[in-house]
Amino acid sequence: MPPLGARLNSVASFVPRGAVVADIGSDHGFLPVRLVATGVCARCVATDSREDPLEATRRTVEAYGLTHRIDLRLGNGLEVLFPGETTVVVMAGIGGRTIAALLSGGVEVARSQEMLILQPMTEAAAVRKWAMSNDIAVSGEDIAAEGERLYQVICLDPRSPWRERVAPDDVRLEIGLTLLRDRHPLVKPLVLRMLSECDSVMAEMADRIRMDDPRFRRWRDRSLQLEGVLRWL
Ligand SMILES: C[S@@+](CC[C@H](N)C(=O)[O-])C[C@H]1O[C@@H](n2cnc3c(N)ncnc32)[C@H](O)[C@@H]1O
Structure with a gap:
């Protein structure tokens, strides 16, 4: 079985049995192979916008003898899917802003899913902002630790506001x-990391700009908000 690691294991844990997943x-x-090989999904669609990664997918799918169960497609985001042909869309290991743009680019397909499982590598706020502005509910969330890194997984339910x-x-x-x-x-730990990033940025800025500079104030406000969250936790 291909190794998933904590990040993709968290993604996989949200996939309901019987789902037709587009990764x-x-x-x-690794994800679609694991989902099909373990019987969570009868079939999946695996896509990529570049040929080399799609070739890597093909090699994994062939190695596990699953070519009849996993459909491979080359193309951008949700453009390679028809509305309703899958029930769950996964976008993992991609930046949050890119995920939001891909969802906007294929909003009809996104809205036709029972679940969107999104794992932004950066800018998780962009994914939640997309959900908020499209009136779509966050139905589940997780944080996975892999080595030193923390990864967020955000699950959306396009049928709920x-x-x-x-x-x-x-x-x-x-x-x-x-x-x-x-x-x-x-x-x-996630909030502490964000706070430590604020401290580093402010320390670096302190040498170059005045403390009443709006750029400095933005980071200081963020730091104060994070400290408020920490006190609450
Ligand atoms: C870092 S890999 C993540 C692989 C896997 N999903 C994971 O989480 O381990 C990101 C993959 O997304 C693909 N990708 C980036 N932008 C894309 C887009 N607009 N449409 C489809 N695939 C895209 C890249 O080519 C790359 O293979």
């Missing part, structure tokens, strides 16, 4: 409201 940007193809009555600030959109509410065991 967008599959690269090595955005649930928060008050618009969250940027810091909370970046951390994740359900992760905060449920006090996920890795949410505190």
Whole structure:
């Protein structure tokens, strides 16, 4: 069985049994192979925008004898899918802003899914902002630790509306409201890392710009918001 690691294991844990999954940007193809080989999915679609990663997917799929169960497609984001042909779309290992752009580029396909499982490598807030502005609910969230890194997984339910009555600030959109509410065991390390990034940026800026400069103030405000979150946790 191909190795998934904590990050893709977390992604896989959200996939409901019987789902037809499209793994967008599959690269090595480990996720769809694992889902089909373990019987979670009868079939999957694995896509990539570049030929070399799609070839890597093909090699994995062939090695596990699953060519009749995993359909390979070359193309950009959701453009390679028809609305309704899959029930779950996964986008993992891609930047948050790119994920949001790919969802916007294929909004009809995105809305036709029962679930969107998104694992942004950066800018998780962009994914939650996309959900909020498209009135789509966050149905589940997780943080996975792999080595020194923490990865967020965000699950959306396109059939349900955005649930928060008050618009969250940027810091909370970046951390994740359900992760905060449920006090996920890795949410505190995540906030501490964000705070440490703020401290490094402010220390570096302090040598170059005045403390009343708007760029400095933005980071200081962010740091104060994060400290507020830490006190609450
Ligand atoms: C870092 S790999 C992640 C592979 C795998 N999903 C994972 O999480 O381990 C990102 C993959 O996404 C693909 N990708 C990037 N932009 C894409 C797009 N617009 N449409 C489809 N695939 C894309 C890249 O070619 C690359 O193979």
